[in-house]
Amino acid sequence: MVRTLVSMTRHHPGDFRANLRSPEPRAAVETFLDVFSRSSLTWDDLAFVRDRTTLPIILKGIQRPEDAERAVASGADGIVVSNHGGRQIDGAIGALDTLPGIVRQVDGRVPVLFDSGIRTGSDILIALALGATAVLIGRPWVYGLALAGTAGAETVLRNLLAELDIALGLSGHASLAELGSGSVARDQTLHGF
Numbered sequence: 001m002v003r004t005l006v007s008m009t010r011h012h013p014g015d016f017r018a019n020l021r022s023p024e025p026r027a028a029v030e031t032f033l034d035v036f037s038r039s040s041l042t043w044d045d046l047a048f049v050r051d052r053t054t055l056p057i058i059l060k061g062i063q064r065p066e067d068a069e070r071a072v073a074s075g076a077d078g079i080v081v082s083n084h085g086g087r088q089i090d091g092a093i094g095a096l097d098t099l100p101g102i103v104r105q106v107d108g109r110v111p112v113l114f115d116s117g118i119r120t121g122s123d124i125l126i127a128l129a130l131g132a133t134a135v136l137i138g139r140p141w142v143y144g145l146a147l148a149g150t151a152g153a154e155t156v157l158r159n160l161l162a163e164l165d166i167a168l169g170l171s172g173h174a175s176l177a178e179l180g181s182g183s184v185a186r187d188q189t190l191h192g193f
């Protein structure tokens with residue numbers, strides 16, 4: 001089943017049928033790597049793209065301060081701290097846990113956007129307090145879209161903004177500008193916070 005699903009994500013019906021007919025089924029992990037990894041891509045490719053466009057380049061999926069540094073050094077105009085939906089590997093570090101270290105490393109040189117699990121206004125507040133320049137929403141607005149089309153997506157976003165207002169007020173902040181690492185508390189023994 002895994003092999004079938006992965007094959008379908010390639011949008012190559014021919015490959016899909018060929019895989020089904022294969023007398024030697026490939027290991028799921030081998031197929032996964034074949035589909036999702038491009039071992040030929042390196043950081044030099046980012047510099048190559050940078051040299052050829054004046055469009056902003058925002059690099060998504062950053063999880064380590066070292067990679068954030070390389071992204072900035074390679075000319076990225078911003079980064080997105082993200083765990084890609086957390087569905088690629090069990091036990092991966094939570095994106096929020098990586099945020100403070102990356103924010104420290106980037107030190108304001110480029111915007112640090114954040115996604116992964118933003119579901120409520122409090123989630124937005126926490127990410128901004130930990131230094132995100134802004135947050136991105138992945139699945140929630142898609143759920144709204146599925147339920148009620150454009151109006152559903154709008155409702156999801158309006159609810160998030162309303163919740164953010166309430167969370168700000170209830171936590172004693174008059175505006176987003178007042179948010180900082182002192183706005184949130186956390187077990188100091190974890191992840192070097």
Ligand SMILES: Cc1cc2nc3c(=O)[nH]c(=O)nc-3n(C[C@H](O)[C@H](O)[C@H](O)COP(=O)(O)O)c2cc1C
Pocket residue numbers: 060061082083084085086115116117118136137138139140
């Ligand atoms: C169906 C689906 C496909 C995705 N495909 C990609 C992808 O190709 N590249 C990527 O960087 N992130 C991908 N993501 C991750 C999202 O861009 C986003 O980082 C993630 O869903 C976390 O945000 P959320 O928790 O608000 O959904 C995908 C997410 C979903 C649900």
